[in-house]
Amino acid sequence: MKPSFLKARLGLTLAVLSVLVLPLGAFRPNRVVSGIPLKGAALLEGGGWAGVFGWGAGLVLVIMSILYALRSRFGNRLLSQLILVTPWLWFPVPGLLLILLSRLRPIGVDYDLEVARISLSAGFWLLLAGVLLLQSSAPRGRLLLILTLTMTLSIPAAGLTPHLALVKEFLNIxxxxxxxxxxxxxxxxxxxxxxxxxxxxxxxxxxxxxxxxxxxxxxxxxxxxxxxxxxxxxxxxxxxxxxxxxxxxxxxxxxxxxxxxxxxxxxxxxxxxxxxxxxxxxxxxxxxxxxxxxxxxxxxxxxxxxxxxxxxxxxxxxxxxxxxxxxxxxxxxxxxxxxxxxxxxxxxxxxxxxxxxxxxxxxxxxxxxxxxxxxxxxxxxxxxxxxxxxxxxxxxxx
Incomplete structure (x- = not known):
């Protein structure tokens, strides 16, 4: 197995674990309260673009995970082809995920929108690490890494995530x-x-x-x-x-x-x-x-x-x-x-x-x-x- 293929599989594993196991963010009514965890399932339940994004990303992860688990010759070939293509589809994912997380609100919780915030949890950072690792194994990986990081940083800078905790902290200082x-x-x-x-x-x-x-x-x-x-x-x-x-x-x-x-x-x-x-x-x-x-x-x-x-x-x-x-x-x-x-x-x-x-x-x-x-x-x-x-x-x- 080629080293780049190993890196791609490791990146895929991190992405799957981050979505299925760990919370991607946490809704905090204020700066002090620890908040309510927001897992990947929250995106599936969301309507509009959140639902489309969640189901689309989930479907890709499920297909690649099945191919990864089969370990057959056909599965490895198909997975290797997907690994070559999907890095180009993944570069906007962290940035879009920031937008979607910033707009999620738990039901049945009283909060003031001026002080409420969405903190990024371990799942998001692990997903970002998995995406970057997956992209580093692809052709023109350096260009992909630059595109991903640029887009991820540009979205909060453009004011598209006003309720993200990092944005609120930045505006304060x-x-x-x-x-x-x-x-x-x-x-x-x-x-x-x-x-x-x-x-x-x-x-x-x-x-x-x-x-x-x-x-x-x-x-x-x-x-x-x-x-x-x-x-x-x-x-x-x-x-x-x-x-x-x-x-x-x-x-x-x-x-x-x-x-x-x-x-x-x-x-x-x-x-x-x-x-x-x-x-x-x-x-x-x-x-x-x-x-x-x-x-x-x-x-x-x-x-x-x-x-x-x-x-x-x-x-x-x-x-x-x-x-x-x-x-x-x-x-x-x-x-x-x-x-x-x-x-x-x-x-x-x-x-x-x-x-x-x-x-x-x-x-x-x-x-x-x-x-x-x-x-x-x-x-x-x-x-x-x-x-x-x-x-x-x-x-x-x-």
């Missing part, structure tokens, strides 16, 4: 949301940028000085494995002392809480992937190439600039890409010490027992990480192509 989003992105990217040069130099030192290698890699590993909250606490103490005793430090806005400690900790966390990849990149350059450059009369600086660095650059860039992706997630913890970012919204939602606010703060972080990963991967491929350098990722250890 609209001004703060974009400020924290910008702060999150600036903090994540700035700390990576500052870590790039030290990381490359440390990697080069590991390559040139084997005796220092264990000490350098041990130090950057220590920053990586240390609990983030502990490291934040340790950094806050000296910064607090400095800001109180050195006026110029306080004038620069460096204090024990806020941007400065978060920036320092995130920079330290970025050192390991960049340093380790830089060392691997420099180390994979064959000694004969370096010897040939030295025999031509090149100095150590020229060898580094014209030979070592260009050949090691693909691996170094891969480490920077890893650092960016993980740093977007780590920046959430800046919200604990007043550093801002989406972590401020997430921890606010946790303190107020508002899961929808937590999700609202989490979704942009996931989308930013995925988007930056894709952008850096594309930039990596183009830069490497222009430089005319190739490398063996397995040999490089990435």
């Amino acid at each position: 609209r001004g703060t949301f974009f400020v924290e989003l910008k702060r999150h992105l600036v903090l994540a990217l700035a700390s990576v940028t500052v870590a790039v040069l030290p990381g490359i130099l440390l990697g080069y030192a590991c390559h040139r000085r084997p005796r220092l290698r264990e000490w350098i890699l041990g130090a950057v590993n220590l920053f990586q494995v240390a609990p983030t909250l502990s490291l934040l606490g340790l950094i806050m103490i000296p910064l607090t002392i400095l800001s109180k005793n050195v006026p110029i430090v306080a004038a620069l806005g460096i204090r024990g809480i806020g941007f400065a400690p978060a920036f320092i900790v995130l920079t330290l966390y970025c050192l390991l992937p960049i340093t380790a990849n830089a060392y691997s990149g420099f180390d994979q350059v064959e000694a004969s190439v370096v010897d040939s450059a030295a025999a031509m009369g090149m100095t150590h600086k020229q060898i580094f600039r014209k030979v070592l660095f260009p050949l090691a650059f693909p691996v170094i860039f891969s480490g920077i890409r890893t650092a960016v992706t993980q740093n977007v997630g780590n920046t959430i913890l800046a919200g604990l010490i007043g550093g801002g970012g989406m972590g401020a919204l997430i921890f606010l939602g946790l303190s107020q027992s508002a899961p929808d606010l937590v999700i609202l703060g989490t979704l942009p972080v996931v989308l930013m990480a995925l988007s930056l990963e894709a952008v850096f991967k594309l930039a990596e491929a183009r830069v490497i192509d222009r430089m005319g350098v190739t490398y063996d990722s397995a040999e490089a250890g990435i």
